[in-house]
Amino acid sequence: MVPTHLHAAAADGDAAGRPPDTWPQFLQTFRAPTGRLPAPWDDLFGPIRAGIIDDLLVVGQIGQSLDGRIATASGHSKYVNGPAGLTHLHRLRALVDAVVIGVGTALADDPQLTVRRVTGPNPARVILDPRGRLPGSARVFANDGVCRLLLTAQGTQAPAPPGVEVVALPAASGHISPPTILAALAERGLQRVLIEGGAETVSRFLIAGCLDRLHVLVAPIILGAGQASLVLPPIQRADEAVRIPVRSIQLDGDLLLDCDLSAQRVPVGRAKTST
Numbered sequence: 001m002v003p004t005h006l007h008a009a010a011a012d013g014d015a016a017g018r019p020p021d022t023w024p025q026f027l028q029t030f031r032a033p034t035g036r037l038p039a040p041w042d043d044l045f046g047p048i049r050a051g052i053i054d055d056l057l058v059v060g061q062i063g064q065s066l067d068g069r070i071a072t073a074s075g076h077s078k079y080v081n082g083p084a085g086l087t088h089l090h091r092l093r094a095l096v097d098a099v100v101i102g103v104g105t106a107l108a109d110d111p112q113l114t115v116r117r118v119t120g121p122n123p124a125r126v127i128l129d130p131r132g133r134l135p136g137s138a139r140v141f142a143n144d145g146v147c148r149l150l151l152t153a154q155g156t157q158a159p160a161p162p163g164v165e166v167v168a169l170p171a172a173s174g175h176i177s178p179p180t181i182l183a184a185l186a187e188r189g190l191q192r193v194l195i196e197g198g199a200e201t202v203s204r205f206l207i208a209g210c211l212d213r214l215h216v217l218v219a220p221i222i223l224g225a226g227q228a229s230l231v232l233p234p235i236q237r238a239d240e241a242v243r244i245p246v247r248s249i250q251l252d253g254d255l256l257l258d259c260d261l262s263a264q265r266v267p268v269g270r271a272k273t274s275t
């Protein structure tokens with residue numbers, strides 16, 4: 001069973017009788033090119049170790065209510081998920097090379113995108129801001145030694161704080177295609193990527209077939225109104241909907257739905273030469 005507590009026991013257990021914390025060992029093995037991943041983490045995070053389709057691995061995450069909303073009508077989204085869901089998000093951050101958010105999330109939440117709830121390295125921070133709307137004071141730009149990328153549309157003047165790399169990418173009607181985004185990240189050695197939000201950003205990657213997996217963290221709450229977790233083109237009939245292989249894992253109060261999107265994933269990076 002996956003530990004969901006915030007403060008884990010030491011590597012060899014502790015006086016309170018808590019089992020040994022195998023997360024640090026898992027983290028080390030996960031990043032090595034080979035080596036069997038230790039239980040219980042292999043089952044949950046093994047599928048995001050390496051891409052099946054190409055040499056990139058892209059995982060989306062979305063934390064939502066029972067009625068499929070990620071934020072209230074006023075845009076408030078803190079505390080949708082409980083502590084175990086948040087810890088899971090921090091574990092995902094610790095496992096990837098880069099975490100990507102849209103400027104809507106950066107403006108609404110001013111997140112740090114660091115790993116604070118578990119042991120692990122901070123990923124590179126990538127902000128999709130085609131029109132250069134994010135102020136330099138945003139916390140994602142904090143100079144903490146981590147690579148920070150501001151992705152804008154070509155032709156946009158986007159002044160960024162020192163140390164933040166501005167990457168101007170071709171855009172059609174302000175939209176940068178997810179394969180273009182992933183290629184820019186891969187060029188910088190960022191191959192395992194978390195698309196953390198918000199709804200529009202994750203939805204665009206999903207529509208483009210650029211997610212290998214999607215982790216949906218369902219909280220046992222009903223918001224009643226507010227922003228939908230996914231915004232996709234409409235279909236006519238329910239039986240036209242794509243059926244996705246999904247595993248469910250209980251994380252204390254939250255339910256994690258691990259969706260396998262490999263059947264829809266389009267190749268973006270270098271084709272796999274071996275599995």
Ligand SMILES: NC(=O)c1ccc[n+]([C@@H]2O[C@H](COP(=O)([O-])OP(=O)(O)OC[C@H]3O[C@@H](n4cnc5c(N)ncnc54)[C@H](OP(=O)(O)O)[C@@H]3O)[C@@H](O)[C@H]2O)c1
Nearest residue numbers: 062063070071077102103104105175176197198199200201
């Ligand atoms: N519950 C959760 O898991 C979770 C996670 C993250 C955020 N949130 C919540 O989600 C809300 C924000 O979500 P959102 O859907 O409004 O915004 P968002 O996805 O964070 O940002 C959307 C904006 O980012 C830019 N963008 C994203 N993808 C792009 C692409 N491929 N090409 C060009 N530009 C791109 C666009 O900026 P322009 O508008 O400048 O064109 C777009 O309007 C907030 O309320 C936040 O609290 C919840």
